[in-house]
Amino acid sequence: MAYHRIAALVIRHLYLYRRSLPRVMEIIYWPFLDLVVWGFITVYLATFQGQMPAVVTFLLGALILWDVLFRSQQGITISFLEEIWARNLMNLFASPLTPSEFLAATMVMSLFKVTAVSMVMSVCAWIFYGYNVFIIGLWLMPFIVNLVLTGWIIGVFTTSLIMRFGQEAEVLAWSMVFLFQPISCVFYPMEVLPSWLRAVASINPAAHVFEGMRGLLATHAAPLSSLSLASGLNLVYLGAVILWFHHTFSVCKDRGSLVRVGE
Amino acid sequence: MxxxxxxxxxxxxxxxxxxxxxxxxxxxxxxxxxxxxxxxxxxxxxxxxxxxxxxxxxxxxxxxxxxxxxxxxxxxxxxVNFSSTYISLPYSLTVEENLSVVARLYGMSNMAGRIDDMVKKLEMGEWRTKLTRKLSSGQMTRLTLAKALLTEPxxxxxxxxxxxxxxxxxxxxxxxxxxxxxxxxxxxxxxxxxxxxxxxxxxxxxxxxxxxxxxxxxxxxxxxxxxxxxxxxxxxxxxxxx
Known part of the structure; x- marks a missing residue:
């Protein structure tokens, strides 16, 4: 891996944020809007149950963590789409840049987005709802790391599909992650799922993160088993999707479709 | 030969x-x-x-x-490098930003000096800070050529x-x-x-x-x-x- 090539690609993407309002909105406006809507829902539900602190803690915490996963996936996939829209893939892959360096750069961009969005959401949640995301304590970090990894897995998987199937698959960049939402058990416990869907959710690392978060907030018990499961699954899936990305890259080069992605 | x-x-x-x-x-x-x-x-x-x-x-x-x-x-x-009339560089970046990304990608030393040379050689001075999407097709061709020569292939x-x-x-x-x-x-x-x-x-x-x-x-x-x-x-x- 050559770090200067990864840095070049990251700088190329950061240049885009200098003068693009829609890209800045993606980091500030949409997460803020999400938070406002879910915040009001939370307040409304709390008036019914009379348990406002618990509901706020569960729902707003889940929302912020879900956005970590969502933005982490978007960071990867949108960075790839930016190259397609700019018809820049040929310039990049005719340079010494390797597919691994390309992926590494998209992962750095993903971290940039996650950090920016998490800061915006945490500050807004605190200002508007008095919600302190750090109520979860030090366990917040391993939760976030695991959700970032899950986002990368979905992002690399989606990117491979777009590379393989071209522009027609672009819509997956925004929709794929929502396929995982019902089985990520973001806003409800895994036990409410029917047994067959629970089996599917149990192999989804994100579901274990959200289970762990709820368990921690309810009982204050260390979520070691949830985090171990999530980390193990994440590492296996991440290795598999990276291999699959390389395989797809090689197939596209063989079919001559790499330079035609987006046409 | x-x-x-x-x-x-x-x-x-x-x-x-x-x-x-x-x-x-x-x-x-x-x-x-x-x-x-x-x-x-x-x-x-x-x-x-x-x-x-x-x-x-x-x-x-x-x-x-x-x-x-x-x-x-x-x-x-x-x-090695290439230039094609049918390939552009990212439209949302300025001419200078595009050249700087390419120079970084190839790990060029004396990046600023080399970019200045290319801009001068290909007569791009008047539009070096312009967004690439605003270039004419002729200017775009010169930019892709500058990108190709920039890396001293x-x-x-x-x-x-x-x-x-x-x-x-x-x-x-x-x-x-x-x-x-x-x-x-x-x-x-x-x-x-x-x-x-x-x-x-x-x-x-x-x-x-x-x-x-x-x-x-x-x-x-x-x-x-x-x-x-x-x-x-x-x-x-x-x-x-x-």
Whole structure:
């Protein structure tokens, strides 16, 4: 891996944020809007149950963590789409840049987005709802790391599909992650799922993160088993999707479709 | 001929039952400009893309600087660049930002100085801070050429580099390329549909038809061999035989 090539690609993407309002909105406006809507829902539900602190803690915490996963996936996939829209893939892959360096750069961009969005959401949640995301304590970090990894897995998987199937698959960049939402058990416990869907959710690392978060907030018990499961699954899936990305890259080069992605 | 920096042997590319490039072999010497001619669909673009590592050959080999492209991709592509009228650079970046990203990608030292040189050489000073999306097609062509020369390549692939330029700028570009070749020993693989330009620029020409080399030599040799008045007549004759 050559770090200067990864840095070049990251700088190329950061240049885009200098003068693009829609890209800045993606980091500030949409997460803020999400938070406002879910915040009001939370307040409304709390008036019914009379348990406002618990509901706020569960729902707003889940929302912020879900956005970590969502933005982490978007960071990867949108960075790839930016190259397609700019018809820049040929310039990049005719340079010494390797597919691994390309992926590494998209992962750095993903971290940039996650950090920016998490800061915006945490500050807004605190200002508007008095919600302190750090109520979860030090366990917040391993939760976030695991959700970032899950986002990368979905992002690399989606990117491979777009590379393989071209522009027609672009819509997956925004929709794929929502396929995982019902089985990520973001806003409800895994036990409410029917047994067959629970089996599917149990192999989804994100579901274990959200289970762990709820368990921690309810009982204050260390979520070691949830985090171990999530980390193990994440590492296996991440290795598999990276291999699959390389395989797809090689197939596209063989079919001559790499330079035609987006046409 | 000077020692070969590019050696292509029995290069073949099949897409299913269709053979786009059919067992072609050629060399490019140091400081040589090799013209690649052929009608649309002759296999020129596929050959370019294989030589840039963007398409995997079905069989045959591509060696540059004595190294095999399949196994030494990074080392080879560090010393190679390309420019095409049909490829742009990211529209949302300024000219200067695009050049700076390319310089970083290739790990250039003295990045600012080299960018200044290119901007001056290709007369891009007035629009170096302009967004790429606001460039005319001629300015875009100059930018992609600047991007290709910026990295001080030893081998350059040029796909119709003067197609959208006015005659004055096209003449200047050809002069710059010849000057770079003279100064650095740059080897160039060149395509154009401007036959006069091909005659002027190329030391040797390869004529591709249906993926095969059907003629090879200097422009003068080829014209004489086919008993035509000029290279354009040869092109028309071969293209219409398809």
């Amino acid at each position: 000077s020692p070969s920096v590019v050696e292509v042997r029995n290069l073949t590319k099949r897409f299913g039952a269709f053979t786009a490039v059919d067992g072609i072999s050629f060399d490019i010497g140091r400081g040589e400009i090799l013209g690649l001619l052929g009608p649309n669909g002759a296999g020129k673009t596929t050959t370019f893309q294989m030589m840039l590592g963007l398409v995997t050959p079905s069989s045959g080999s591509i060696r540059m600087f004595g190294l095999d492209l399949q196994t030494n991709r990074e080392a080879i592509l560090q010393q 030893k081998v350059l692939f040029l796909d119709e580099p003067t197609a959208s330029l006015d005659p004055d700028i096209a003449h200047k570009i050809r002069a710059i390329l010849l000057e770079e070749r003279q100064a650095t020993g740059l080897s160039i693989l060149y395509t154009s549909h401007n036959m006069r330009e091909m005659e002027e620029m190329s030391d040797r020409i390869i004529f591709l038809q249906r993926g095969k080399i059907v003629a090879e030599g200097t422009a003068k040799d080829i014209v004489a061999r086919f008993g035509q008045a000029d290279l354009e007549e040869v092109f028309l004759k071969l293209a219409r035989e398809q």
